[in-house]
Amino acid sequence: MRDKGYRPISPYSDDKFVDLLLLLLLLQLLLLLLLLLLLLLLLLLLPLMLLLVCQLYNNSNHYYTDFYYTDNCYCYCFCYCY
16 A cells, blocks of 8 residues: 555556665765775875875985986886986
8 A cells, every 4th residue: 555645766666665776776886986986096196196195205305225227228216217
């Protein structure tokens, strides 16, 4: 029996439990989409964050010994080749 004023979401069922499951499924899909968008944003921002950390690392007043040379390349946080 349908309650007064209750309109089912699904045209296939008058059951509130089925409608609740459909709502939960929709909410789960929306949360998954939000998580994927956040992951994509993190992947896009990761090189920029690394570049910022690198600039702070290179602009600090301390001298570090973790640099090395390869053939025609100077590597210090990033590699600069000439």
